[in-house]
Amino acid sequence: MSKNPLSPMMSPMKIRYQLVLLIFLYTTGITILSIMSIQSRLKAQEIQNSINLGSKLQLKSREVQSHMKDIVFDLFAPKMYNQLRSLTFSPRSAVTIKQWQEAVLEYNQTFDEFMKLDHFFRDNDELIRDQYFTAVTMNDRAVEMLSNMGETLFILRSQYRTVNNLYNEMQKNDSLISFFHEFTETSYYFKNSFESFMNYFIDSIREEGVVIQRRIDIIFILTSLSILLVSLFFTLILSRNLVDKLKQVEIAFRMVSKGDFSTRVEIQSGDEFGAFAITFNELISDLKENVDSILNLTRDMGGFISDKSDVNALFELVAMAVIQDTSAESVLVYRNEKNGKFVKEAEKGEPLCVEDESKIIEYISGHIMHHNKQIFVKDAVELLKLSKISSLLAVPLVVEGKSFGYLVSIKQKRGDSFSDLGITRLATFAEYASLTLDNFFKYQEILERRDARYQALQAQVQPHFLYNILSVILGQNREGDSEAISSTVCALKKMLRYIQSQNSWTSLEEECQFIEQYCLLQKSRFGNRFNYEIDIDDETRHFQIPRLLLQPLAENAIQHGIEPLEKGGMLELRAVSTRIRGEKGIDLVIKDNGVGFDSENMDKKMNVGILNVQQRLKIAYPESIFSIKSKPGRGTELRIII
CATH class of the missing domain: 3.30.565.10 (Histidine kinase-like ATPase, C-terminal domain)
Incomplete structure (x- = not known):
């Protein structure tokens, strides 16, 4: 039978362990994919949070700028601004400054929250890192400018509280020009420099998020494929290993069912199939040995019956065949006398003491001779109190439907007993021995009748011969x-x-x-x-x-x-x-x-x-x-x- 070339990869391991390993591979793969899926989801969520915070930061930045414009218009064009505010139901400048300060505070908090996200540092993108530090620097500059502007607004409100038109006052007082320039510079920096950079920074994060998500997806797909291929590979190996071995077992059973006891399962592995092959081969060897033993007994006993056959020699032959072809260690053959006593006709193997033999006869004689049934004693030491006998099997020898004697097979090794196959084999031996004895006695009858007929035929020759010789003598006598x-x-x-x-x-x-x-x-x-x-x-x-x-x-x-x-x-x-x-x-x-x-x-x-x-x-x-x-x-x- 062919051997599986891939089976050595997994055959030294028990099949149950191979299945556990396969389950572990699947479980590990599912766990890895689940972890990667969770990490991917967390990473995407993290990137999305950064983008959301960035968008929120942009809104806060625009809110700061909007309040800044309202404050400037309220200070330098109050009439026009009041008219516009009355149409839009906006608060006065005092409320606007407070809102601006709150907007600046919220902006700072949002920026700090945004910049605390550590994925900027865990990612290996140097551009994002540089943009991060640039954003920190520019924000520090923007905060500083907003802080200065806030101080300036406080001074303006304190010094020019009574001035109705600060813009006209700025035409007269050059000191107000610096504030206007500061506002212009802060607004320009905040709008064109910082906000533009932050927009660029957030877009970069968004693009980087897309790249990272794509990379995670690729890694996830590749990992999934790798785990799937590895799992399929080991599954195919195990499946092919199991299928090949099952085919060998199927072929072996089919051959044995057809009577081919030379079949062997050639599986040499450390798994359950290897153990099964050893057990199966031992069983087939026992079956073949059983068949061969019957054939040997048939050949020996068949060739034994002849004109010079002796029944005692036949008993010896049966006992020797049982010793040679079965697992029995001692064999006794008893013949039943007409007076009910038993005569030992043959004994082979390990000899028994007289006491044990007497106990055996005393126990089994009634069981066998009265019922013509075999008796099996598994624990003879416990049941019969025998000293050197572990188990025994006594099978009757039946000739012409009557008990002629019995065949006793004995195991002496402690704890050793006859298997079902051994019992069947010994029962078959006894049946064939009974049949041979029956044929032997019938053959002896035939021989006796043949000899009687032969002697009668030979007796016919002698008178005829003597008659002819006497005729010769008479002729000689006539001649004198x-x-x-x-x-x-x-x-x-x-x-x-x-x-x-x-x-x-x-x-x-x-x-x-x-x-x-x-x-x-x-x-x-x-x-x-x-x-x-x-x-x-x-x-x-x-x-x-x-x-x-x-x-x-x-x-x-x-x-x-x-x-x-x-x-x-x-x-x-x-x-x-x-x-x-x-x-x-x-x-x-x-x-x-x-x-x-x-x-x-x-x-x-x-x-x-x-x-x-x-x-x-x-x-x-x-x-x-x-x-x-x-x-x-x-x-x-x-x-x-x-």
């Missing part, structure tokens, strides 16, 4: 050949020893030696009318075959093929090694040049020996091949391939 009779009886004695052997199997070499003895007896009967030849490979000499398998064929060839001939009878027996489906075997040929017969219309009554051999051969070698080739006047060839 006592020496030949003596030799025949001695040969018969040896042959009977071979026939009466308790072993049903013999080597090909011994069988051929017996046939040679038989052919010698027949040659003494037929003389030159009969000859024989026996040729076997060295590789086939020790090949095991059923006893008296070939003798009836040789006897049948002599009796029905060669005996009717007047001369030149020949019997050949040859055996060579061969390979059948990769395994070593033999190819046997028994051939005569006798009268022959039509093999397709063979008289079964006349060929009891051949049928006997065929049946015994199929019992001993079910996959063997037996063939007959014969034509009238051309002899007969019998072929056996084992």
Whole structure:
């Protein structure tokens, strides 16, 4: 399975921590944007406050100038001014001076409030800084001029209180000209110099505010994009990491559901998926081990059943398979006797003391043997007071629906217990062992019936053989050949020893030696009318075959093929090694040049020996091949391939 190339960036961290980190990134980004938004709003508000104060300062400046004009007109053109004031319902000059003084005071307060704004110094604009200090200097000059003008107005009002037309008085008194010049200079400075500069200064602040706001907007947008890209980047990494791993898990589950237990989740990381991969792989290994253990048990026990199988060895095989293929540390196999007692047939693994074994039998016998159900003791130390057993699982062995015994699996390590998978595996073992036992006993019955049938078939050969030998002896007796009779009886004695052997199997070499003895007896009967030849490979000499398998064929060839001939009878027996489906075997040929017969219309009554051999051969070698080739006047060839 493929690995995610980006996953190492985040895989060493737990997924829960990755999600927390991702949430932290989003939260941090939102917090930063919120702070920037608030700061931007405060900055805009600060700049707007400066502009508003600047506009207010301009209004106060104009108000000071307006009152200053009213005072001058009231002093120097009272009649005209009074007429204008009566039309506009304005107060007298005394009230106008007071308003002017209040306007000057408000102007000073507004200017101080305006100049106290510290963003002029926090901004890195040198032009604004220079304008700020210039404004301070010019304001000081304006305040000084207004102060001087106020003193002058006070003097004028004190000295020229009774003068009706101060303008005419100014024509006579040169000292009033200086006041007029001072007023002109103050008004000009205040209007053209200071107010113009302040307008320029406030416009500069307004422009700077626009620049700052634009800069803040750009920074806000760039920061938002950066936070968004970083968040998306880590989100994509985490998403891709999770999706790739989930795909691997999905593929693994799909493969396992199809029975592929070699599948593994190749996720090597320190997160939850890494832990899941380890657990998943361990589970699949356990499942595969479970399946393999059943297959191993099937193979071992399946190959165990044969003609020479022993039930005790079968119990040993089951116990050994449980030890090798499960987590059990000790295994006991008990067989139920008819008297209700239990006989231990096999024990593998760590041995148990007699006391513990007695307690186990006492506890589980009633549960299993009466109900045919498995019993699981998780805490055997607490429940059964056992010294060295942590937990045990006893599963009944059932043959033909009846309890035959039970399989007991034991864990001795303290605190260790069988898992559900382990219990299932042991239960499967017990079921298959029960099935194997059932098949074993049925197979034994089949073998017994087969052996009985085989013995019956072989018993048919012996009387027929003896009948033929006795016929030879009778012929010799009619001829009065006592020496030949003596030799025949001695040969018969040896042959009977071979026939009466308790072993049903013999080597090909011994069988051929017996046939040679038989052919010698027949040659003494037929003389030159009969000859024989026996040729076997060295590789086939020790090949095991059923006893008296070939003798009836040789006897049948002599009796029905060669005996009717007047001369030149020949019997050949040859055996060579061969390979059948990769395994070593033999190819046997028994051939005569006798009268022959039509093999397709063979008289079964006349060929009891051949049928006997065929049946015994199929019992001993079910996959063997037996063939007959014969034509009238051309002899007969019998072929056996084992």
